[in-house]
Amino acid sequence: MGERLLNSLKEERARLGLTQAELADRIGVSRKTINTVENGIFIPSTILALRLAAALDRRVEDLFRIAPDE
Amino acid sequence: MTNQTDLADRIAWGRARAATVMAVVFVTAQVGSFRDDLPLNRPQTLHLAAWIIWAAALLMFLAVGGGLFRGARIRALLNDETTIDHRKRAMALGFWGAIGTAILVYGLSFYEPISAREGARLIITFGIALALLRFGTLERKALKDG
Numbered sequence: 598m599g600e601r602l603l604n605s606l607k608e609e610r611a612r613l614g615l616t617q618a619e620l621a622d623r624i625g626v627s628r629k630t631i632n633t634v635e636n637g638i639f640i641p642s643t644i645l646a647l648r649l650a651a652a653l654d655r656r657v658e659d660l661f662r663i664a665p666d667e
Numbered sequence: 668m669t670n671q672t673d674l675a676d677r678i679a680w681g682r683a684r685a686a687t688v689m690a691v692v693f694v695t696a697q698v699g700s701f702r703d704d705l706p707l708n709r710p711q712t713l714h715l716a717a718w719i720i721w722a723a724a725l726l727m728f729l730a731v732g733g734g735l736f737r738g739a740r741i742r743a744l745l746n747d748e749t750t751i752d753h754r755k756r757a758m759a760l761g762f763w764g765a766i767g768t769a770i771l772v773y774g775l776s777f778y779e780p781i782s783a784r785e786g787a788r789l790i791i792t793f794g795i796a797l798a799l800l801r802f803g804t805l806e807r808k809a810l811k812d813g
Contacts, residue, residue: 618672626749628672629747629810632810
């Protein structure tokens with residue numbers, strides 16, 4: 598336990614030219630949720646991760662990865 | 668930003684600020700009344716009734732989170748994954764706050780006569796206030812632009 602989850606949500610969102618609010622709107626969550634996931638504050642549920650991946654046309658494992666041991 | 672996402676964002680900001688303000692006002696009002704009530708002066712019935720309704724309303728605010736008179740979509744946005752997580756964490760802190768206050772009240776009762784009613788007021792007040800403060804803090808932090 599105590600592992601950190603890294604993500605490339607911000608980069609993938611920028612690739613599609615989406616704002617946080619636009620991505621939030623696509624998957625039916627608040628902008629706050631996108632913001633906290635992007636900043637690594639909140640770890641999304643599997644369902645939310647799958648919805649994010651679908652909205653960004655990426656696989657979940659392309660968006661999220663566990664930080665390597667330091 | 669779409670209208671609904673924008674509206675949910677604004678309501679969430681208001682809710683976060685309201686949670687913090689309500690916690691401070693709730694504790695401040697109780698501290699003022701405890702000065703008169705503790706240890707022996709019994710609070711007036713009307714005062715107590717108003718307080719318990721106030722406490723119930725704050726608990727309702729914590730549990731439901733607002734947006735009751737908005738559409739289903741706004742309500743869903745106001746109660747999405749992060750909000751549910753923040754609510755759980757706030758409630759957990761409120762629980763520990765209530766337990767901590769109960770232990771303090773127990774200790775205090777050896778030195779000062781304290782009625783069950785007054786003890787309950789202290790426990791409920793600090794439990795709810797801590798939960799509200801935590802919820803407000805978590806929500807404000809999450810709403811800040813990344």
